[in-house]
Amino acid sequence: xxxxxxxxxxxxxxxxxxxxxxxxxxxxxxxxxxxxxxxxxxxxxxxxxxxxxxxxxxxxxxxxxxxxxxxxxxxxxxxxxxxxxxxxxxxxxxxxxxxxxxxxxxxxxxxxxxxxxxxxxxxxxxxxxxxxxxxxxxxxxxxxxxxxxxxxxxxxxxxxxxxxxxxxxxxxxxxxxxxxxxxxxxxxxxxxxxxxxxxxxxxxxxxxxxxxxxxxxxxxxxxxxxxxxxxxxxxxxxxxxxxxxxxxxxxxxxxxxxxxxxxxxxxxxx
Amino acid sequence: xxxxxxxxxxxxxxxxxxxxxxxxxxxxxxxxxxxxxxxxxxxxxxxxxxxxxxxxxxxxxxxxxxxxxxxxxxxxxxxxxxxxxxxxxxxxxxxxxxxxxxxxxxxxxxxxxxxxxxxxxxxxxxxxxxxxxxxxxxxxxxxxxxxxxxxxxxxxxxxxxxxxxxxxxxxxxxxxxxxxxxxxxxxxxxxxxxxxxxxxxxxxxxxxxxxxxxxxxxxxxxxxxxxxxxxxxxxxxxxxxxxxxxxxxxxxxxxxxxxxxxxxxxxxxxxxxxxxxxxxxxxxxxxxxxxxxxxxxxxxxxxxxxxxxxxxxxxxxxxxxxxxxxxxxxxxxxxxxxxxxxxxxxxxxxxxxxxxxxxxxxxxx
Numbered sequence: 001x002x003x004x005x006x007x008x009x010x011x012x013x014x015x016x017x018x019x020x021x022x023x024x025x026x027x028x029x030x031x032x033x034x035x036x037x038x039x040x041x042x043x044x045x046x047x048x049x050x051x052x053x054x055x056x057x058x059x060x061x062x063x064x065x066x067x068x069x070x071x072x073x074x075x076x077x078x079x080x081x082x083x084x085x086x087x088x089x090x091x092x093x094x095x096x097x098x099x100x101x102x103x104x105x106x107x108x109x110x111x112x113x114x115x116x117x118x119x120x121x122x123x124x125x126x127x128x129x130x131x132x133x134x135x136x137x138x139x140x141x142x143x144x145x146x147x148x149x150x151x152x153x154x155x156x157x158x159x160x161x162x163x164x165x166x167x168x169x170x171x172x173x174x175x176x177x178x179x180x181x182x183x184x185x186x187x188x189x190x191x192x193x194x195x196x197x198x199x200x201x202x203x204x205x206x207x208x209x210x211x212x213x214x215x216x217x218x219x220x221x222x223x224x225x226x227x228x229x230x231x232x233x234x235x236x237x238x239x240x241x242x243x244x245x246x247x248x249x250x251x252x253x254x255x256x257x258x259x260x261x262x263x264x265x266x267x268x269x270x
Numbered sequence: 271x272x273x274x275x276x277x278x279x280x281x282x283x284x285x286x287x288x289x290x291x292x293x294x295x296x297x298x299x300x301x302x303x304x305x306x307x308x309x310x311x312x313x314x315x316x317x318x319x320x321x322x323x324x325x326x327x328x329x330x331x332x333x334x335x336x337x338x339x340x341x342x343x344x345x346x347x348x349x350x351x352x353x354x355x356x357x358x359x360x361x362x363x364x365x366x367x368x369x370x371x372x373x374x375x376x377x378x379x380x381x382x383x384x385x386x387x388x389x390x391x392x393x394x395x396x397x398x399x400x401x402x403x404x405x406x407x408x409x410x411x412x413x414x415x416x417x418x419x420x421x422x423x424x425x426x427x428x429x430x431x432x433x434x435x436x437x438x439x440x441x442x443x444x445x446x447x448x449x450x451x452x453x454x455x456x457x458x459x460x461x462x463x464x465x466x467x468x469x470x471x472x473x474x475x476x477x478x479x480x481x482x483x484x485x486x487x488x489x490x491x492x493x494x495x496x497x498x499x500x501x502x503x504x505x506x507x508x509x510x511x512x513x514x515x516x517x518x519x520x521x522x523x524x525x526x527x528x529x530x531x532x533x534x535x536x537x538x539x540x541x542x543x544x545x546x547x548x549x550x551x552x553x554x555x556x557x558x559x560x561x562x563x564x565x566x567x568x569x570x571x572x573x574x575x576x577x578x579x580x581x582x583x584x585x586x587x588x589x590x591x592x593x594x595x596x597x598x599x600x601x602x603x604x605x606x607x608x609x610x611x612x613x614x615x616x617x618x619x620x621x622x623x624x625x626x627x628x629x630x631x632x633x634x635x
Binding site: 053055056057059060063111115116117121130132133215216217218219220222230232233234235250253254257258260 | 297300301304305308309311312313314315316329334337338361363364365366367375378379380381495497498500501521526
């Protein structure tokens with residue numbers, strides 16, 4: 001029904017061939033090394049309390065980051081897209097900066113701000129509040145590092161949104177909130193979904209800032225990527241790859257699911 | 271009555287005709303179920319009523335190569351001892367990394383209660399930064415030294431480059447893999463060994479300098495920690511690796527050693543220091559932490575060190591490990607006047623200020 005000339009297959013084949021050494025083989029290697037000790041070995045590694053903790057902790061932080069930045073990012077996108085004010089352009093650039101700053105630098109500056117000897121940390125320390133080397137510090141770092149992803153996914157949709165719908169809503173007496181709730185939000189669903197996904201996935205894999213602010217404590221603040229690095233340093237390549245394989249599978253599953261869930265919506269458009 | 275029946279029938283009819291789009295429902299429900307499941311899995315230990323009753327904790331930071339021994343042997347041994355003594359469960363919260371990194375983390379304020387560092391120099395930095403009021407570790411048994419291990423040379427199987435001692439590492443065409451002295455405690459020990467072994471064997475200062483510079487001309491790869499550098503060597507970099515004997519022995523026992531140990535005629539014993547950070551110890555935890563620190567020098571713990579390839583501070587116990595090689599002219603940092611003298615004179619004065627510049631590599635100030 002859909003005749004495919006052979007030439008159509010060439011570009012995809014070329015793509016797969018280029019991606020093989022760049023992307024596909026390294027991904028495959030994770031699973032090969034993870035499985036080297038066999039399935040029982042893999043299960044034994046993954047059921048260790050510190051591996052379990054690291055995975056759980058990473059997932060919780062990723063959920064938390066996605067929720068907070070989901071709301072904050074949408075709000076930022078809305079304000080930056082719909083309001084005209086002095087300094088808007090500058091703010092627009094600043095909120096996108098976290099992608100360009102090395103994550104290690106982010107971690108260091110958070111330490112110098114919130115750490116026990118940091119600018120704000122010094123004031124908080126006597127009160128018994130210590131955000132660094134605690135889950136709160138990890139969350140702070142992840143919020144910073146992943147902030148632009150939600151914004152980047154939502155703002156272009158808002159910018160493209162036809163003003164006429166909004167204007168029509170206003171003319172029939174809708175408030176700003178009603179307009180947002182009934183007109184803008186439904187249109188944003190796709191963008192928000194992919195923004196949340198990007199935020200979640202980046203948080204799950206974040207390393208550079210986390211290693212600085214978490215203190216890397218086993219069973220306390222060690223995220224899955226830190227666990228992987230610690231195991232690698234200790235020479236336990238299999239343990240490192242076992243957790244890495246789980247992270248890869250979780251990300252893969254979430255991407256697949258969301259693609260599947262959004263398929264119908266995009267299908268209706270076409 | 272009949273009117274009600276009629277209306278009920280109408281409702282029933284309405285219900286039957288409502289078409290449930292199962293596929294559409296599935297598209298929403300399935301991702302939510304899976305995400306929800308993931309969330310429940312993640313939050314499980316924190317859901318009230320699920321978690322086991324709170325246990326007492328000791329927070330320990332340590333340098334990289336002791337991690338496995340502490341987690342697998344020393345912690346469990348102390349946990350058993352403490353439970354027997356008091357009936358309480360102790361949980362160890364630990365982090366292992368390069369000695370210099372651990373020290374920096376403590377300066378920045380991580381909540382470490384006990385730390386094991388790979389050299390006294392890092393402990394001295396803690397005093398300088400005000401983390402410790404004074405060199406308090408010197409009041410502990412053996413001046414704070416909990417165990418030792420000599421620096422040895424690891425060569426490729428069959429020793430293809432015919433390396434017999436440190437002197438051979440300065441030969442042309444030998445590729446040396448070395449940890450970075452700026453971050454790794456082990457690397458600083460190695461620098462002392464590379465330099466002072468010549469003096470121990472009767473050489474002059476000029477000959478010692480020549481050997482050090484010769485070895486550094488051959489450094490082909492560097493990494494931040496002793497563990498990381500071994501991974502580089504295992505990935506195929508270089509011909510020789512200068513490392514802790516313990517590292518190599520533990521690999522050999524796990525059947526993963528791809529190389530041979532060459533014992534130098536003279537080399538240094540690295541001495542690992544226990545530091546107790548009083549400021550992070552609450553009064554109610556004092557007894558527990560003190561008991562653990564005392565335990566580190568007990569015969570039980572010292573025997574565990576020997577089992578894992580570290581040399582005990584109690585020379586008698588070392589006979590229990592037949593794999594320990596003989597080093598006729600071994601020395602310690604005390605033979606160089608302690609780290610306070612050895613660091614400025616050899617690591618800074620010779621390695622950093624003379625060797626690095628002559629290789630065209632200036633160290634960061």
